[in-house]
Structures are given as C-alpha cells and as structure tokens.
Amino acid sequence: MQVATCVPFDPESKGGSEASVRVAKADLVPTEANLLDAYPDMTALQAACDVFCAGVNGRRHRETGAVPALRLVEERARLHVLPSAPYAAALGETRLVNTDQTVRFGSVRYSTPPGLVDTEVWVRAAGDELVIVADLNSLALRPGWAPTPPAGLVEVARHALSTPGRPRIELSHYPDHPQDPSGAPRPPSPKPTRPAETAFLALGPGAEAWLIEAAAAGTVRIRAKMAAAVELAALVGTGEVDAALGVAAAAGRFAEDDLLAIVRHRAAGAPSAELVIADETHSAQPGTAAWEGFGR
Numbered sequence: 001m002q003v004a005t006c007v008p009f010d011p012e013s014k015g016g017s018e019a020s021v022r023v024a025k026a027d028l029v030p031t032e033a034n035l036l037d038a039y040p041d042m043t044a045l046q047a048a049c050d051v052f053c054a055g056v057n058g059r060r061h062r063e064t065g066a067v068p069a070l071r072l073v074e075e076r077a078r079l080h081v082l083p084s085a086p087y088a089a090a091l092g093e094t095r096l097v098n099t100d101q102t103v104r105f106g107s108v109r110y111s112t113p114p115g116l117v118d119t120e121v122w123v124r125a126a127g128d129e130l131v132i133v134a135d136l137n138s139l140a141l142r143p144g145w146a147p148t149p150p151a152g153l154v155e156v157a158r159h160a161l162s163t164p165g166r167p168r169i170e171l172s173h174y175p176d177h178p179q180d181p182s183g184a185p186r187p188p189s190p191k192p193t194r195p196a197e198t199a200f201l202a203l204g205p206g207a208e209a210w211l212i213e214a215a216a217a218g219t220v221r222i223r224a225k226m227a228a229a230v231e232l233a234a235l236v237g238t239g240e241v242d243a244a245l246g247v248a249a250a251a252g253r254f255a256e257d258d259l260l261a262i263v264r265h266r267a268a269g270a271p272s273a274e275l276v277i278a279d280e281t282h283s284a285q286p287g288t289a290a291w292e293g294f295g296r
Helices: 011-028 042-057 068-078 195-201 205-216 222-236 238-251 258-267
Strands: 093-096 102-105 108-111 120-126 129-135 153-160
Touching (some): 042 068, 102 120, 108 153, 205 222, 205 238, 222 238, 222 258, 238 258
Antiparallel strands (some): 093 120, 102 108, 129 153
C-alpha cells in the first residue's frame, strides 16, 4: 500500500487518485450486505467492520481456495514495509496542550492525560468523536515520564465532539482534582493553618460542617465566632457545642448569638430534630391585608 496524491495542474494524476478512491468505495467499504440499519456512533461502526473483516479473512476463499489471513503470511515477503509513522496529514491538526491539560478544537476545550502540558499533539475528527494522538518517544526525555509500551504515536484520548461553551473534560485525567474520577464529588475538608482553627475543628464533625456552610453562606467574622465556640465548649462541654454547631450548620444559623441560643435550647430539653430554616418563603413581618382598602 502507498498513499497516492495528485500532482497540481496534472489532470491525469488526478484521475488516477480518484480511481483509487472509487476502488476503495466499491471493494473495501462495507456494504448493505454486512451492515446494520443504524449504529449509535462511529466507534460501533468501526467495531462492526473489524468483526466483519475477521470473519471474511478467516474463512476459505471460494476462488483461490486459500484462507486470506494465511495467504497474507506468504504474500508479506513481496509487500513493501509501511513506514513506522503515518503521514502527518493522517493525524489531523497540531495543537499545543495548555497548562490546564486541554487542547482547543473548534472553539471547544478537550482534556488530555497528565504529562502532556506544553506538548504538541495531533487532533482530528473521526466521525462524531475527537481523537488526540501524541508522540510518546518525544516525552521519554522528560524527567519523571515513563511511557509504557507501545511507544511512538499513540492515541492518548478520545472525546465525543461538542459545541462551543460545552467543554469535554474527562475526570480521570485529573487524579489530584477534588473530584473523584467516578464523578462523585468529594466533600470539602477544611485544613487548619492556625492554632485557633485547629482548636475549633477539634470540637468534632459539627464544627467542620459549620465552617463549611458558614463559608459558603458568606458569613462575616467567622474567626471571632470560631473562638467564641471554643470558649463556650470550655464551659458547657465539647460534645454539646459540637452538636449545636451541627444544628446551626443544617439550619443556616450563623448570627452572633445563634450558637448560644441553640445550646440553651438543647439544655432546656427541647428537641432539635425539626429544624426551622430561615428563607425567603417565611417572614415574621405582618401582612398588608389591613392596607387593602386604603384610599378607596
């Protein structure tokens, strides 16, 4: 096999190139005799073609009386060896992997595996998928990079084609990201950097939940409230304050005296199972029904 391209301004060579395409369409591309009515994507079609080729190449040919797969072993001695690397045009367009491990194709970002930052890769559209190919031999010189066989030009990623504004990010390409490769988000875990923060988080899981929810709600004076909680724990007990912090986190109570009020509420024996969460649907303001007839 060899790639035949036409010569510019040479009609005869153009006809020869077109003839090879016509032969490929007639004899190589699967026809209705061995295709299904529909396939979900190009990958399924390629798999069906592989199964078809394995079937016809493994049975005896009725004209030659030989099995094509076995005949290829004899004919291989007369065939020219294909180049170890394909033509660059067959790999697609070149792209540089950005610092966020993504490449851009058609104004869409697609993720790549770790270790390819600042590396030139090839991208091409294959049906409804984007194929990303990298030269692992060029990466072997990088410190800490240990490519596994096979080396050379290897497909490193494959994504479904997308549209601008909808990037394709494979979570398994970011093993150190706060999100698991399975897609399940990891709960945030506060990391103390000061002794006061360490003392507050030592109160228990309720304190950790309170800190996460308070930060998400944009609570002000968090450090002062954390220090007050530690002082309150020294008076009434760590377990009681930690439980009150858990209730405050679930109910969204992050005001100055909310923690003390919850501790007193629990100390009085009142149940805290039914939480009252303040939101826009509940208001303590009187209604405006009295003003309904005003001015009539």
